Amino acid sequence: MELETPRTFRDRPINIDDSGHRNWIYAKQPKGEWYTRRTIVAWIAISFLVLAPFIKINGNPMMLFDVANRKFSIFGQLIWAQDTYLLSLIMAVTVVFIVLFTVIYGRIWCGWACPQTIFLEMVYRRIEYLFEGNYRTRKKEGPGSATFFRKLAKHAVFIAISILITNVFLNWIIGPEKLWKIITEPIHDHLFGFFAMLGISAFYYWIYAYFREQVCTMICPYGRLQGVLLDSKSIAVTYDYKRGEPRGPKNTGDCIDCHACVSVCPTGIDIKNGSQLECINCTACIDECNIVMKKINKPKNLIRFDSVYGIETGKRSVLNARTYAYSTVLAILVIILAVTLFNRKPIDTTMLRIQGSIFQKVDSVTFSNLYMLKIINKTQSNKSLQLRLITPKSGKIQLATGQSLLKSQGTLESVIIVNLNAKDLTGKSTRIEVGIFEGETLVESYATNFLGPDGK
Numbered sequence: 001m002e003l004e005t006p007r008t009f010r011d012r013p014i015n016i017d018d019s020g021h022r023n024w025i026y027a028k029q030p031k032g033e034w035y036t037r038r039t040i041v042a043w044i045a046i047s048f049l050v051l052a053p054f055i056k057i058n059g060n061p062m063m064l065f066d067v068a069n070r071k072f073s074i075f076g077q078l079i080w081a082q083d084t085y086l087l088s089l090i091m092a093v094t095v096v097f098i099v100l101f102t103v104i105y106g107r108i109w110c111g112w113a114c115p116q117t118i119f120l121e122m123v124y125r126r127i128e129y130l131f132e133g134n135y136r137t138r139k140k141e142g143p144g145s146a147t148f149f150r151k152l153a154k155h156a157v158f159i160a161i162s163i164l165i166t167n168v169f170l171n172w173i174i175g176p177e178k179l180w181k182i183i184t185e186p187i188h189d190h191l192f193g194f195f196a197m198l199g200i201s202a203f204y205y206w207i208y209a210y211f212r213e214q215v216c217t218m219i220c221p222y223g224r225l226q227g228v229l230l231d232s233k234s235i236a237v238t239y240d241y242k243r244g245e246p247r248g249p250k251n252t253g254d255c256i257d258c259h260a261c262v263s264v265c266p267t268g269i270d271i272k273n274g275s276q277l278e279c280i281n282c283t284a285c286i287d288e289c290n291i292v293m294k295k296i297n298k299p300k301n302l303i304r305f306d307s308v309y310g311i312e313t314g315k316r317s318v319l320n321a322r323t324y325a326y327s328t329v330l331a332i333l334v335i336i337l338a339v340t341l342f343n344r345k346p347i348d349t350t351m352l353r354i355q356g357s358i359f360q361k362v363d364s365v366t367f368s369n370l371y372m373l374k375i376i377n378k379t380q381s382n383k384s385l386q387l388r389l390i391t392p393k394s395g396k397i398q399l400a401t402g403q404s405l406l407k408s409q410g411t412l413e414s415v416i417i418v419n420l421n422a423k424d425l426t427g428k429s430t431r432i433e434v435g436i437f438e439g440e441t442l443v444e445s446y447a448t449n450f451l452g453p454d455g456k
């Protein structure tokens with residue numbers, strides 16, 4: 001006779017039953033100091049998400065990711081598609097930051113700062129508690145019952161919140177001014193945008209009302225990365241098995257096996273089984289276990305932020321040499337990025353000799369070269385610019401279009417003619433420096449070569 005092997009948490013995700021159907025997770029609402037802290041962090045994050053596109057810094061939105069126009073604003077600093085070095089730096093710093101942050105602090109991002117968790121746990125789940133109560137198993141009653149109408153009302157609020165969230169994210173992509181214009185103009189002028197907004201709202205509603213924790217446990221690539229990034233010294237929400245085992249009401253360990261920690265877990269797992277991919281480090285189980293520990297007169301923090309190494313050796317290792325070292329590297333990276341971002345030039349210039357052109361002889365002592373000049377104004381104000389030769393000073397420079405006003409966020413492209421006296425030429429190729437001035441202020445300088453006749 002073949003013996004059936006008991007199923008464990010390692011055989012299949014906890015939210016899938018033996019027949020492959022979804023096991024709905026109805027997590028109890030946590031309460032305690034970690035939940036309070038998380039609520040505060042969540043509301044700061046939500047306020048930032050909602051307000052950042054409205055706040056102006058130097059006339060630019062605090063945050064804007066206008067992908068269609070390839071224009072980004074980060075803390076009021078405009079970044080254009082031409083700022084490739086900056087975009088590359090941001091991407092490189094982000095990747096290194098994610099790796100280092102995860103190695104040290106585990107999945108804290110997921111439980112505390114990820115928009116998916118913030119909206120699900122702090123907005124939608126709270127609305128659900130409000131309408132349906134804080135039950136471990138939701139009541140199922142047919143149409144016409146009080147439960148049915150409570151559910152109906154809950155879903156109506158869910159839909160309204162989903163539309164709101166879509167508009168919050170649209171603010172980040174197109175900016176509040178454009179969004180307001182779209183909202184106030186007739187729908188038929190923006191049919192595509194309107195249906196796109198409805199589609200995205202429906203998607204959010206489906207995610208938060210139905211799909212929920214499966215985003216973290218099945219889809220999110222960052223969650224999958226944990227397996228390769230975490231090691232025994234990484235900090236995570238961890239059960240102190242040394243103190244807790246052997247568990248049970250009549251055993252000697254501190255854990256009384258009450259399952260309170262499982263009842264609040266939004267991904268439905270049992271942290272006593274050790275580090276698991278599904279754990280988003282939300283700390284709900286810490287709070288719940290601390291309540292139990294208080295009731296049975298045991299020290300709190302049987303479940304806590306610690307590393308496997310810390311639990312095994314008994315040495316609290318949340319702050320150690322490695323944490324300090326990696327955190328220092330993270331801080332340096334952020335400082336480099338911030339300094340680069342805030343010290344960018346307000347205008348960007350390229351000046352290239354016109355292809356195939358050499359020098360022209362203007363008169364017996366003067367030679368000229370032609371260049372193509374491109375200036376991008378990255379600021380929100382119009383600029384009246386003049387070109388002057390910095391080296392050699394005696395040369396002359398002339399804009400073929402004669403245009404000197406560069407509109408905010410505009411581009412000026414023009415042929416320029418540089419005339420140099422033969423006495424200023426140092427050879428076949430002479431280094432020149434062109435200054436772009438706003439009044440008497442040098443805004444940008446550009447060095448290039450001036451071609452002259454052979455033998456000078």
Ligand code: SF4
Binds near residue numbers: 244272288303
């Ligand atoms: S809440 Fe604490 S005591 Fe209860 S099962 Fe979880 S770890 Fe054990």
Ligand code: SF4
Binds near residue numbers: 237269271278
């Ligand atoms: S095990 Fe604890 S920290 Fe991890 S997701 Fe569940 S409740 Fe949150």
